[in-house]
């Protein structure tokens with residue numbers, strides 16, 4: 037019988053702990069498929085964050101390091117300097133990357149580290165139980181914003197792609213989602229491009245994935261996708277924010 | 287071999303390069319700036335990489351990544367910067383990563399001063415980060431020792447897969463002294479089979495990690511780490527004794543004050559008072575039993591602990607003395623260095639003269 041679909045070799049057989057409907061699992065699959073398709077699994081070294089994807093070291097079949105909260109870009113910098121020809125990536129949530137790890141991500145990008153960052157924006161702190169994230173929407177409720185995020189009190193959501201695209205060392209910045217099949221395909225293409233650019237030593241590439249957290253949003257997986265489309269996508273518009281190749285060819 | 291005149295910080299950096307260190311990540315802070323400055327010039331010459339990080343937090347996490355990737359790697363800082371590095375240090379112990387961390391310490395608390403001090407003793411020996419962890423702490427009192435300790439630190443780090451501190455007070459970092467460059471031969475050369483180098487399809491994936499989410503698993507991990515700490519206590523304790531056989535007053539000091547204590551002993555000798563020095567060379571593991579033995583010698587009537595702090599190691603000295611001999615303290619903090627006259631006076635006072 038012909039095999040029409042099988043799990044990527046980029047993933048281990050370990051059972052994932054993610055909640056039903058959580059997009060972390062989908063994004064893992066895309067990253068794993070890209071690594072496999074580009075033939076990078078033998079050399080790849082991934083860095084996982086502190087957050088719900090902390091156990092990603094058990095799920096990706098390549099060599100992995102677990103970083104402290106927010107420091108994945110610094111850890112990846114250390115790895116890449118030792119193995120400049122190996123593909124190195126970080127996989128980070130919004131609390132990890134856009135709050136505690138803001139300095140590390142900005143400076144890794146500014147140095148033009150030849151690494152790829154996959155940024156999961158689910159507008160909430162998943163692992164610790166639904167506290168406000170730097171990307172939480174105005175008015176969105178969180179366990180530490182019981183009346184909804186108040187802009188006067190704590191500012192508005194952080195727009196990472198918009199910020200990253202202003203940094204010289206970043207060569208590719210795209211915001212994607214996995215809310216439907218066309219977007220999922222676009223997300224995979226973006227991740228692939230990010231790794232390809234890394235292997236060409238072009239610079240730092242940043243892919244933000246607008247994601248869901250059904251558990252802490254208090255919604256079903258289906259309701260979550262709908263909420264994402266209606267509330268998150270207007271605030272976090274999808275698209276390519278920076279593509280140095282494209283700029284150069286114009 | 288010929289002696290060469292070297293400044294402490296630069297000698298430490300060159301010693302690391304000669305010991306095979308090829309990666310350095312650090313952030314500027316006085317009085318250790320000559321280390322990163324030297325590395326920025328020297329490492330590219332030997333095919334290595336120097337990177338100035340955006341903070342000490344980033345620096346130590348770059349060290350984590352590089353160590354996890356199998357490299358010989360070092361960072362250096364001074365007291366406030368070492369405070370920031372504590373996060374990475376506990377993670378490195380947890381993930382069993384070898385690296386060398388130099389602390390050219392200065393006055394505290396807070397921003398403190400930029401002059402030499404030893405007020406990071408607690409932080410270095412008790413662990414400033416979270417969790418049950420230990421790091422070997424070497425405390426040189428000459429530039430030659432700073433060189434030897436730096437090189438030895440890499441071997442100790444590799445042997446136990448654990449970060450190792452060289453705690454050199456600002457005086458050691460800033461002073462110039464003649465040194466001899468001995469040929470360095472690595473004392474520990476096992477392959478780093480655990481490192482994340484890419485599995486090349488030839489082995490299961492390696493994971494560098496300090497998370498053990500299941501309580502029993504975390505306890506088990508701690509038991510395994512504890513075995514290493516016990517082995518370090520067994521094998522890595524170092525100290526020096528000068529004139530302790532028949533001393534009436536026993537000085538206990540490390541780093542710069544240990545040298546001033548010897549000058550004080552000369553002053554006392556002229557007065558007919560016999561003073562000896564017990565110098566811990568490793569602050570952890572601490573030569574507790576050896577110190578106790580020295581204190582308990584019948585000739586010893588008083589013990590004086592000298593530190594460039596308000597009194598931190600003195601707690602260990604009191605523990606060694608078991609309330610059987612009087613322990614007094616002579617110290618200055620914030621970058622003020624106790625003089626040989628003050629130390630001699632403290633000895634006389636301790637002896638009731």
Ligand SMILES: Cc1ncc(C[n+]2csc(CCOP(=O)(O)OP(=O)(O)O)c2C)c(N)n1
Pocket residue numbers: 086087088089105128129130131132133156158160161162163164169249
């Ligand atoms: C230094 C430190 N501070 C706080 C925590 C607790 N903590 C664990 S996960 C997390 C938030 C993670 O949220 P996010 O990055 O958004 O990832 P998600 O869980 O949503 O995927 C926090 C604050 C920690 N482990 N370490």
Ligand code: SF4
Pocket residue numbers: 053054055057058059060088158162163248249250251252
């Ligand atoms: S808590 Fe949220 S982010 Fe975490 S696994 Fe569950 S759904 Fe996913």
